[in-house]
Amino acid sequence: MTIPINLNGQIHTVKAEPGTPLLWVIRDELKLTGTKFGCGVASCGACTVHINGEPVRSCQTLIEDVDGAEITTIEKMSENEVGAAVQQAWRELDVVQCGYCQSGQIMSAVGLLRENDKPTAEEVDEYMYGNACRCATYQRIRAGVLRAAEILEA
């Protein structure tokens, strides 16, 4: 079937069977590969995208359930204030190692900062718990979110 989806500010008409996770439509059909496949069971957060501004695991979101929703991926994150601040903080602190999980980390971090513009370290840990990083860049992820909050406050 063909389904229209609203992604990164554009309407795309994609071919996908009902039941197809949004992740695979984004990666295989639209060929936007910044959104990653890590576990397929919403246990690592590498596939996190925003739906109507909220972080969502795209591996567990079916294509038929995003009708009418605004979907945003990492490729569009530099174009909003919070996303740009998080990316700047990530670069200042060189958060990334392999980098494979970092799109998802950044999508979650932006979600947190939109909800709470001055989080504590504990609040960062609580919110970011579901985003796994096998390189264990967590110290810098935590510091990066706190730094992004500073950038946004300035």
Added chain:
Amino acid sequence: MSKNLSRRGFLKSAAATTAVLYVGVNPDGAAAAGSNDAMLNPFVKIDSDGNVIAIIKHFEKGQGPATGLSTLIAEELGVTMDQIGFEFAPSNPKLYNNLFFGPFQGTGGSTAMANSWTQYRTAGANAREMLIKAAASSWGVDDATLDIQEGIITDGVKTAPLGDFVVAATQIAPSEAPRLRDASEWKIIGKEATRRLDSLIKVNGEAKFGMDVHLPNQMVVMIKRTPQRGGLVVSFDDSGAKEVKGFIMAKSLPTQHGVVVYAENTWAAMQARAALKVEWDMSEAEARSSSEIREELMDALGANPVYNVNKVDQKTVASKIDTAATVVERTFYFPLLAHAPMEPLNCTIEQTSGGDIVLHDGAQMPTGPHMAYQQIFQLPQEKIHIKTMLTGGSFGRRATPDADYQVEAGLAFVMTDRSRPVKLVWDREDDIRGGYYRPATGHKVRVGLDADGNIAAWEHQVAGQSIMKGTAFESFSVHDGVDHSTVEGLADNPYVIPNMAIGLTDTEKATSVLWWRSVGHTHTAYVMEVMMDMAAKAVGRDPVAFRLAYLEGGDKDARRKADVLKLAAEKGNWGSPADGNVQGIAVHKSFGSFVAEVVEISGTPADGIQIEKVTAAVDCGIAVNPDVVRAQIEGAIGYGIGHAMRDQITLDGGAVEQSNFPDYEPLRISDIKAIETHIVASAEPPTGIGEPGTPPSAPALANAIAQLDIWVAELPMSDRGISFV
């Protein structure tokens, strides 16, 4: 390039009109340069617009060689890190070999910087000297008065961008021994300001990993593999798969180890594979359970060891322990562990119109699949090409002696008409269940202490599954029957311990086993460092002072090890934890580097332990990129501690019981509240940094928990009554 072709002849043949300068060494190891990369081994290429590209012979799995090797080129050439980019080298074991591995291109053993340190600086220095000579000749001045700084050639009066002299420089012969910049001149090496070159593309979604390869008209394949090692496909039924839109076909691998499902896209491949029914012949398959494997290891520890590792008379040592004033004794067990890199395994293979084979892969050891593909495709080496992609972690998994997943992809491709590229994708379940684990290992140790509380003798037995035996790497690691990778960190430990006898017995492999971040040190450091604490406690000594007694008066390694121990103790407030907290410490040398860690925890094993802080001290020689060094220590600590806390691979009737992150739980952000890393200033050549932070992390945690009166001698800790907040 022919080995007999002289450098002069080769330089003459290089087209002078091409405005690109390549500098490296030729296959004979001599410095070489020219304008045609097909004939060279370039580590740096510069075009006449002044664009400088470092050619990285190692793969980038996050550990930082793309930044590190570019740093060496930039420093010597005289450009800033903003003026240099990087590309991955093609697969070529003669031109881009790891100097520590022989004629073999590969990344591993934390050698990327150590083996490249002189090679890449020399390439950068040669490029600088050639450009300077070209400029000096053009300006009619003495080349000794010229330098390149921030990409500008200058004699103090005249200036020109280095790109202006690229064409002329291709006509200048490189030197065998160019002048390397003195440490006092360094502007990038060892400096804090340097940021990673791969940071931007990894925060904006642009970075292309192997999983992101989309070739026109490609098929995605997934493989239904035998659930028990050694199982074989008898038959399969793909009638269910045929119902899946996008399913193309299914074929049994020629090895019968699985059935390949070909599909139009990843989701279709997943659905079709799930619908496939396979009948297996399990008559030769692994059928043991973890409890039986553990029992075999324990039985081996109860018998005389097969190998006397350090040739010390074992009876003499045993009798010294039998008559010692105090004896400390403990048996340890370490389970199988998966690597579980964030990016599941994958690679993509295509055939060019000229019949060449191209593999797109996060290739940790390109020479492995390169050689395997010569066999599979019956093609000469030069008809096979490997494009190295960015890689979402490895921890050792992407380097297997049998090039496992690349061979799978090759076989899947060779069974087609080759008109469509084939992308092999593993999912997380394939990864967790797909074999190649840190070997299960047991240790049994008796330490005898004299009446003064000093170690009189140390009896150490190891029983494990050899990683190297039966592989192409056997001759590297196995000598007189002893696989060094099982006992590294024991036999070569810088501690000066009197009367130490080390025995080893290999047991049958439960499944494929493989190097896993820090290899044998994952268990040997744990046992050494927990035993050190047990012995210190038994004689009422402070663990730091006790260890120092076996390091002071030793060789240079012992001094460096003592220094990081003292630094970690000082920076970690050893002996003065925050109220209600307890501390543990451990120190270990691996991959040429020395790391000590203090772990401070709060809570109790019953109510939950929280790791409050880890303070690390590292001596890895010259820290080329200090912030990358710190990042590697942070990551290595997390990797070591996370698995020690709660991870293991177990077998039930030969089948792996775990399947995905919910039951192979990664370290999470809240597990460690803080990590602080201190780097020892050093003028020694750089040594390893990707792995050395891992070995001391778990024993330092265990030694902290021991302050709460529980010695954890079997991992994971969560199985031994330890809960974490």
